[in-house]
Amino acid sequence: MRSRFPNKWLPYLLLLPTLALCAIFLYYPVIQTFRLSTYRAILMGLHRKYVGFENYVRLFTSSDYIHSLTITFIFAVGVVVLGLSISLAIALLANHKIRGARFYRLLLIWPYALSPAVAGSIWLFLLNPTAGVVNYFMKVLFGISPDWLTDGRLALLAVTIAAMWKNLGYNIVFFLAGLQNLPGEILEAAKVDGAGPWTTFWRVTFPLLSPTTFFLLIMNLIYAFFGGFGLIMVMTEGGPNKATNILIFNLYQDAFRFHKWGLAAAQSVILFIMVVALTLIQFRTTGRRVHYGGQ
């Protein structure tokens, strides 16, 4: 379809404000970050020295950074896999037409409305080794009181669960919307054909829901890479002994606490490339099997 603008410059003129904003707040900082990543710099770049790819070499030869990569991978897989399956299960339940359904749905979305700082503090209270509710039940039921946040492995588990929980509401909203938009006639046809609920779900509902799932997969992945920061900051500060030091926290620490700006810039470039790559891979593979209804 040909453009209907009378003047061929008009569309560009109309796009100009958006492009200007993008240029100032997105493209320029991105270019600066790439540039900074080739410098050794402190104090916001007051003292700097060109070092080429030294920052990248240092990162990939540092056992701490490799450790952080591994931790991030575990964290992201946990958040995405657990988060999507649990929220889908909850969304299916919440989709039933029962009394007060709207009220339940509202409650389910609630955690998403909390700020990471508040959510982190709530988990801190829950997991407090001596005064927390979780350990109270652990003690009553199993006679143990685990050190949730001072034991490395448990701390990683705790922040993964917290981050997953925090995003549940978001996922549930989308899954619910997806479920409610499912074509009723197909579900009915399945029923008429004698498919049980299990078969209906796997053969009909789940495939039809795939655009939503795919979208959420990407959003959750991005969330796991970048959004876990607030919770980790409040709950563990990357500790104990770097056990919850995911990439984004490591970056924050290097930039804003240790003033190693070049090294931090290199890390954000790496994160950027990773998220771009993941999204591309997903579009290529999962994307092909996604069923966009009605086309």
Place this chain on the structure above:
Amino acid sequence: MVRRFLAVALALVFATGLALGQDKIKITFWHAMGGWRVPFIERMVQDFNLTHPWIEVTVEYKGSYTDTLNAALAAARAGAGPHVFHSFEVGTQLLVDSGIIVPLEDLIDKFNLIVPWEDYIDPVLNYYRIGGRLYCMPWNSSNPIVYYNKTIMDKLGIEVPRKPTYNDIYEISKKVVESGLAEYGITWPVHSWFFEQWMAEQGVDLVNNNNGRTGYATEINLLDPAAIRIVEWWKKLYDEGLWVSPGRSWSQARQIFVSGQSAMLISSTSDVTAMENAAVEQGFELGTAFLPVPDGIERHGVIIGGGALWVTKDHPDEELQAAAEFVVWMTQVAQTIRWHQGTGYFPIRKTALKALDMEGWFVRFPNYRTAFDQLIETQLITATQGALMGTFVEARSTILDAVEAVLAGEKGIEEALQEAKALIDQSLQDYKELVGG
């Protein structure tokens, strides 16, 4: 009629307000002390403004030390730095190299301000003297002491020595735990500050080049026997269930002690007031002692911790002068007494100490005495002057990672310290190359 009168009156008030406002020298002050200290500091600033009608200080709480430092750096580079800001002691070298500050002593000389330096407590000023020049004004100063639950100790017939050794603490903890009167002997937050203090107590510099005082530090002394002694003792206490880990949290450590789970606590002297109050609430008697030192090692004293007030450059002279006057005023005798009584931080003036003594303050709160005596008995050597490192914050984090790895049994003491040293040395050398040429 009334309305007209009101209008005229209002106009007059506005006019005079404007006139006065225009004459005032306006300066900004950013600090990093949250909670109830925010209104406390605001009141101090208000008093300054009242007594200095030609100056108007605007005060703002900027978040943590790190946040405040970053905000000040960014603002100063954009040409809108706060005139005065508050930073922690470990940011000292970084600020000296930042190019955004002007040494306080330069300002005082330039504007001929009269400051009775001989009345200031030496170890406090010493931390911030670099190349013989005072760079900033110490403000919230403290050091670590042992707090103990005297009620428990009395029941066990234990007399906690005023100047305990590592072994004293170990033995006392053991008796406490065996008696079952408390679950643990002692606790303190997993913080590098304590490690640094114990290095100083043993008279060992934390880094080379006289603790970074005669040149940029390039190596940290983590393989010194002094460092190993500290971690060995810490590990022993932990392995035998005598020390309990509150993680890196100061409040958690205080809570463990206050709730009676631990009979002793090592924490900052700025906690004295809070601990006194908590002890009364919980119904136990509070005792204090010096920081413990390894057995058979001479006690050299503590490093002053806390924060100081810095003045940023690139302001008109009259504003710089006002900023200097404000900073000096904050450490006037009357202000330091008020500061001490309100917050628990040291009054850094000798006259303030005398005044407090005469007022009977130390009779009422003998635990403050411990804190002062420990500071005043400190020997003036580079070890207790405190280390200067441009990468101090990072070094602290690396040291803690090593300690945590040792406590968790993931690494041996020497292995962990060796690895930490390699990381810190690399950072120190990078920093020197970048800044010191």
